[in-house]
Amino acid sequence: MTYESLVKNIEKMPPLSDIVTGVRSLYAGGVENVNTKKLANVIESDALLSANILKIVNSPLFGLSQKISSIPHAVTVCGVERTYSIVLHYAMNLQLQADTAIYGFNSTQFNEMCILQSSLMMQWYARINIKDAQFMSLLAFIMESGKIVILKELMASDQVEVFREGFLACTNIQEFEREFFGITSYYLSALLFEHWKLEPIYVEILKELDFKSKELDPKMQEYINAVHVIRTAINLKEVLTDASIEKACHIIENDMQLSSDKFRVVAGKIRELYEDQ
Numbered sequence: 702m703t704y705e706s707l708v709k710n711i712e713k714m715p716p717l718s719d720i721v722t723g724v725r726s727l728y729a730g731g732v733e734n735v736n737t738k739k740l741a742n743v744i745e746s747d748a749l750l751s752a753n754i755l756k757i758v759n760s761p762l763f764g765l766s767q768k769i770s771s772i773p774h775a776v777t778v779c780g781v782e783r784t785y786s787i788v789l790h791y792a793m794n795l796q797l798q799a800d801t802a803i804y805g806f807n808s809t810q811f812n813e814m815c816i817l818q819s820s821l822m823m824q825w826y827a828r829i830n831i832k833d834a835q836f837m838s839l840l841a842f843i844m845e846s847g848k849i850v851i852l853k854e855l856m857a858s859d860q861v862e863v864f865r866e867g868f869l870a871c872t873n874i875q876e877f878e879r880e881f882f883g884i885t886s887y888y889l890s891a892l893l894f895e896h897w898k899l900e901p902i903y904v905e906i907l908k909e910l911d912f913k914s915k916e917l918d919p920k921m922q923e924y925i926n927a928v929h930v931i932r933t934a935i936n937l938k939e940v941l942t943d944a945s946i947e948k949a950c951h952i953i954e955n956d957m958q959l960s961s962d963k964f965r966v967v968a969g970k971i972r973e974l975y976e977d978q
Contacts, residue, residue, distance in 0.1 A: 712896065716897070724788050825963065828967070
C-alpha cells in the first residue's frame with residue numbers, strides 16, 4: 702500500500718449525496734444569509750438524515766442543555782454552521798463506511814470521538830475567538846475522515862494485521878502513519894475535502910498541520926495549533942486522559958502563548974459527560 706494508491710482511492714470516490722448539494726446551495730450567499738426554514742425543509746426531506754441529526758444533537762457529548770425535538774428546533778439551537786457540520790458528517794459516513802475495529806473503536810465509539818472533538822473545539826475556542834468557533838468546530842467534526850480512507854484501503858490489502866500491530870504499539874499516531882504510508886490521515890482528509898470541493902480553508906489547515914510547506918500568517922497558524930490541541934486531547938489512543946489534557950495544555954501555553962486555564966475547565970466538564978455515559 703502506497704501514498705499513490707490512497708490518493709487514487711480518493712480520486713475514485715463519487716460526489717457527496719444530493720441532499721448535501723441541496724444543503725450547500727443554501728450557503729452560497731454566505732452563512733449569514735442562510736434561510737433557516739428552507740434549510741430545515743431540505744433536511745426533513747431525508748428521514749435518515751433527520752434522525753441522525755436529532756440523535757447527535759441530543760447526545761450529552763454534543764453539549765446542548767436542552768432536548769431537541771425537531772429539525773427546525775435543531776437548526777435554531779445549533780445554528781446553521783453546526784447544522785451544516787452534522788450534514789457533512791452524515792454524508793461522509795455514507796461514503797466512507799468501514800470497520801473501525803482495527804483502531805479498537807467500534808463505529809459508534811468512533812463517531813462519539815468525532816462529536817467530542819467538535820464539542821471541545823466549540824466550547825474552548827469560543828472563549829478565544831467566538832467568531833471562528835463555529836467553523837473550527839465543523840472542521841474538528843470531520844477532520845478524522847482520512848482514517849476511514851486508510852481503513853478502506855487496508856481492508857482490500859494483505860497488511861491489516863501488520864497495521865493493527867503497529868498502530869497498537871505506536872505512541873504517536875501521526876508518526877506511525879507517516880512511516881507506514883508516507884502521509885498522515887489528516888493530509889488525506891485534506892485531499893478528500895479538496896476532491897469534494899469543501900471549504901478551501903479546511904484543506905489548507907489540514908495540509909499544513911503535519912507537513913508545513915510555507916510561512917503561515919498568524920491567524921492560520923492559530924487555527925493549525927487549535928486543531929493540534931484538540932487531536933492531542935482526544936484521539937484513538939487517549940480520550941481526555943490526564944496525560945492527553947496535559948499535553949494539549951502544553952501546546953496552548955507554548956505554541957499559542959495562551960493560558961490553558963479555560964481549556965482545562967472545558968475539558969474537565971466534557972470528560973465528566975463522557976465518563977458518565
